[in-house]
Amino acid sequence: GQQVQQSPASLVLQEGENAELQCNFSSTATQLQWFYQSPGGSLVSLLSNPSGTKHTGRLTSTTVTKERRSSLHISSSQTTDSGTYLCAIDRNMGYKLTFGTGTSLLVDP
Amino acid sequence: EAAVTQSPRNKVAVTGGKVTLSCNQTNNHNNMYWYRQDTGHGLRLIHYSYGAGSTEKGDIPDGYKASRPSQENFSLILELATPSQTSVYFCASGGQNQAPLFGEGTRLSVL
Structure with missing residues (x-):
């Protein structure tokens, strides 16, 4: 079955609203990574957060390892935040990542 | 500046043909991925x-082979391409304890 599940599949916000993206995984993860993919573009690493809470800019990730879940909070969304947010885990040491199918975010002006 | 470069960016191939996707990284990373x-x-x-x-x-x-002739280069080879291999392919490179850097992707269509 799906090892990494993300929800919601898609999300539409008005600029300035906050977003909460969820990632649940079925295996123990030694690494957990959030990526951003622009429409038709490549992937950019946002945060590495295998456990606890991490912040960068308007992004906050909280990972509860025992419950095998992670969230990504985007505050004060901007139109440029539109794209797909991908969660990925690695079950072993190293970065052989297993990806979720992503959350597609659209921020309207 | 760290970079992963893929070529070609777009490719149309015929069923049964051979396709080689190339990836070059200038990051001196040990690990590379397709x-x-x-x-x-997802990916x-x-x-x-x-x-x-x-x-x-x-x-x-x-249905895929890979080749890593040097630290910088990592190729993906489709010896006998099939329509089910139509996809977007991403190459990435990474160090031991760092998230991989991804290339821009190669869009492959097998007709």
């Missing part, structure tokens, strides 16, 4: 490498 991305599946790992001369099978290696 993923494919399809709607409904899936095809092959990876820990250094020059090494290749390892990922989660979906069937």
Whole structure:
């Protein structure tokens, strides 16, 4: 079955609203990574957060390892935040990542 | 500046033909990866490498070969391309304890 599940599949916000993206995984993860993919573009690493809470800019990730879940909070969304947010885990040491199918975010002006 | 460069960016191939996708990194990373991305599946790992001369099978290696002739270069080879291999392919490179850097992707259509 799906090892990494993300929800919601898609999300539409008005600029300035906050977003909460969820990632649940079925295996123990030694690494957990959030990526951003622009429409038709490549992937950019946002945060590495295998456990606890991490912040960068308007992004906050909280990972509860025992419950095998992670969230990504985007505050004060901007139109440029539109794209797909991908969660990925690695079950072993190293970065052989297993990806979720992503959350597609659209921020309207 | 760290970079992963893929070529070609777009490719149309015929069924049964041979396709080679190339990837070059200037980051001096030991690890390199090939993923494919399809709607409904996310990114899936095809092959990876820990250094020059090494290749390892990922989660979906069937129908693909990989070659790592040098630290900088990692190729993905489709000996007999099939329409089911139509996809977007991403190469990435990474160090031991850092998230991989991804290339811009190669859009492959097999007709």
